[in-house]
Amino acid sequence: MKRKTTGDLVFEVFNYLLMMILTVVTLYPFLHVLAVSLNDPYDTVKGGITIFPRKFTLVNYIETLNYPQIPWAVLITVLRTVIGTFAGVLSTAMVAYVINRKDFIARKPVAMMFIITMYVGGGLIPDYMLIRGLGLMNNFLVYILPGLISPFNVIVIKSYMEGIPPDLEESAMIDGANDFLIFWKIILPLCAPVVATISLFIAVGHWNSWFDTYLYCSNEPRLTTLQYELQKILSNAAASSQIDYYSNLDPNRTMKVTPHSLRMAMTIIVTLPILFVYPFVQKYFIHGMTIGAIKS
């Protein structure tokens, strides 16, 4: 090995320092909110909380989860994430498989039909009118159906399928398997890495969405999602009205928390599942992203 020059050393120190600053800037907001959410709400008012709770308590979480809408919101969010991801990934993979079959009779026009929708869409109002016309307002299906397939994901899975040798399908066909069985038993398992990546993207999308609830389900308290509830308590007016609402029900209860601490606890509740899932799937999504990036 050659010796490091002074210039290289300065550069190296500067670089490491910069990366550490970046890490701190990225993590600080999360750690701070976590600390506040675990701190006594009336102690928090005094200020000065950084990234460690001063008076540890779980009261903010207990109070948040006690609000009648929240358990429903948890249930709906989990349901929509699980069902939406399962339906979305399966549909996307099926479309990708059929489009990828060189002998499929309508291959070109079908692929074209999907690709066009990447560039033109009806827009906010026509989409809204359609959902209303279909009777999907205040209906759980509005979370699953309209966003079922994204053409971008179809392209990512399809380009992965291109790398699977066609001999595998041919030998299965000789053994008498039909096209669906070939897809289900051979192609889909071979696509596990890319399917995992797309699943993560779709799941995060479902978990994080709030706008469809805002537009289509805000009149049905049993169908609202966690992100939407957080959005509601984030706007100050809504938070205080919610607090008022609950204090009218039971004056002793809301005295335990402040809207501020409540918001912080809710922020953490909404973020937590992602923090748990994403380090495990990281190696998949980087690979998947790279495929997608190169192909499109």
Added chain:
Amino acid sequence: MNSSKLYKKLWRQRYLILMIFPFIIWLIVFRYVPLWGWIMAFQDYKPGKPIWNQEWVGFKWFVEMFQDPDFYKAMRNTLIMSFMGLVFGFPLPIILALLLNEIKNISFKRTVQTISYLPHFVSWVVVASLVNEILSPSGVINQILQKIHLINYPIMFMAEPRYFWWIVTFSDIWKELGWNTIIYLAAITSINPELYEAATVDGAGRFRKMISITLPGIMPTVIVLLILSIGNIINIGFEKQFLLRTAATRDVADVIDLYILTYGIGTGRYSFGTAAGVFKSVVSLVLLVFANWFSKKTTGYRMV
């Protein structure tokens, strides 16, 4: 192909057809029927009547839109925030990718990367909550500014219109910086290592190699992404603006999509909202076609 052969082929592919058929129906209903709704932009749409029985008004709504000062405000805000995002947000992931590439300690590099991707996976609702907390009068930014005696009283960041564009731009950078490096890091791995060896022999230092080999190596990717984002300046979305705005910052926060939302759905002027949406789509398509043409011309690389 004669018809009996065609039937034979259709029959042989019946499973494939069955597999795709529901999704073609889905595509038509959820993606093509809304395009049909564009007709509303040229009608005086009244709820309750079928779309073919509505009164035709030609370009009335477009004319009205172009006479509305709020529309220009929304247009201005969209363009300014897009350009700020481009000017400040575009170079940073490139710089970060270059610097990350120079970190030879693999576990440190991986840790930095893992942490930098994290914000990409949380929702804008959560980011808005974090931003509100950090920028609140008792938040960390105000504390630091007071400690170093730059200010005597806390700044109400969220309620000051002049800070809004910066807040949107920087929270977007905070959220997506790490994630946007992935594509550049992928491009860096495909650079021929012999180039680095040759440069070492020529006596180039680390910084020199980064500027003279790595950066030119990822230039095609940089240019394609830059052109793509120029094609997307009008598609800024509305989520961050919707979630970060307050009553005091509305004037600088309203972007095209929020304008459509407010006037189209909020006040029930469906035809007007659709007209604004059609306008946006047309501008977006024109920009895309232009970007594509420009990319083909300058880099020989076609995106569409």
